[in-house]
Amino acid sequence: MLGVAIAPKYHSVMADGDEDVEARIRTIYVRLVDAEKNGARMEEAAAKLNTALQMVSEAHISVNQSARSALLLEAQRIAAEVEASVPELMREAENEAEARTVLIIAVSSALVAGAVLAYIYGPRIFWGLWLRARAGWWVERRD
Amino acid sequence: MIEEEVGVVALAMTVASVALVISQVLVPRGVVEPFSEIGVLGPNMMVGDYPRTVSANGTLNLFVYLGNHEGRILYYVVHVKLGDEATLVDDATPADVPVVATYEAILANGQSCTIPVSITPGGPNGHARLIFELWVMGEDGMELEYHGRWLQVWIDIT
Numbered sequence: 001m002l003g004v005a006i007a008p009k010y011h012s013v014m015a016d017g018d019e020d021v022e023a024r025i026r027t028i029y030v031r032l033v034d035a036e037k038n039g040a041r042m043e044e045a046a047a048k049l050n051t052a053l054q055m056v057s058e059a060h061i062s063v064n065q066s067a068r069s070a071l072l073l074e075a076q077r078i079a080a081e082v083e084a085s086v087p088e089l090m091r092e093a094e095n096e097a098e099a100r101t102v103l104i105i106a107v108s109s110a111l112v113a114g115a116v117l118a119y120i121y122g123p124r125i126f127w128g129l130w131l132r133a134r135a136g137w138w139v140e141r142r143d
Numbered sequence: 144m145i146e147e148e149v150g151v152v153a154l155a156m157t158v159a160s161v162a163l164v165i166s167q168v169l170v171p172r173g174v175v176e177p178f179s180e181i182g183v184l185g186p187n188m189m190v191g192d193y194p195r196t197v198s199a200n201g202t203l204n205l206f207v208y209l210g211n212h213e214g215r216i217l218y219y220v221v222h223v224k225l226g227d228e229a230t231l232v233d234d235a236t237p238a239d240v241p242v243v244a245t246y247e248a249i250l251a252n253g254q255s256c257t258i259p260v261s262i263t264p265g266g267p268n269g270h271a272r273l274i275f276e277l278w279v280m281g282e283d284g285m286e287l288e289y290h291g292r293w294l295q296v297w298i299d300i301t
Contacts, residue, residue, distance in 0.1 A: 046216050050254075107165065118154060
């Protein structure tokens with residue numbers, strides 16, 4: 001894969017306001033990447049951040065100064081909202097991981113207990129059913 | 144003797160069930176074969192209704208479709224470049240021609256989006272080639288990497 005530094009290219013084509021918001025979006029994106037690595041769910045945060053990014057793009061091509069400012073302001077608000085949600089996403093991920101550990105232990109214990117019970121009572125139950133199934137049979141003795 | 148055998152079989156079946164259930168619970172959320180989608184749609188958001196000619200000062204309205212199946216959040220950047228028959232581009236090397244437009248999207252795994260694209264190609268060219276390259280932002284948010292996916296639309300700029 002080929003890599004290039006991004007900053008200089010964007011500097012030449014974007015106004016300062018756009019660049020500030022976009023830099024912030026990139027910083028939040030990095031935080032989301034970290035949060036996802038820790039198990040956080042990304043769907044909602046990514047969708048919101050993408051909305052903010054599209055607003056910056058719209059602002060970038062907008063010729064109406066007030067519409068442009070409004071778009072940047074809204075993009076900033078959404079980005080801030082996503083940034084604020086990161087700790088909560090991390091907490092949810094931690095809780096989910098804990099719940100999964102508890103579930104694994106509970107299921108394992110239940111199944112091991114089931115295995116022991118099956119070992120102890122399995123033959124008794126099996127032969128009991130076997131005998132019941134053949135309860136009405138007659139056995140003829142031939143000499 | 145037979146009672147013991149039945150007990151062992153019951154135990155073996157239970158142990159197998161334990162292994163199966165635990166493996167299902169422990170399997171991480173991921174994808175078997177990660178990939179990204181990029182598509183170019185015509186002005187009516189259809190594949191194949193691309194304009195063939197555009198005036199030098201005219202605007203070409205298209206749509207770019209992006210889909211993320213990489214198993215992780217990604218910051219996509221689509222570079223639109225204007226090349227011609229001689230322009231070299233492949234899965235490993237991006238085209239060495241100027242970028243005429245850039246579009247971006249942040250998508251979580253399983254998400255997709257369609258971005259409206261407006262391009263003024265400029266300069267007459269009988270066999271111009273509009274190249275759409277997919278790049279992704281590095282995890283540090285500082286560096287772009289060519290993702291190896293690209294598309295092209297041939298146009299006649301009059």
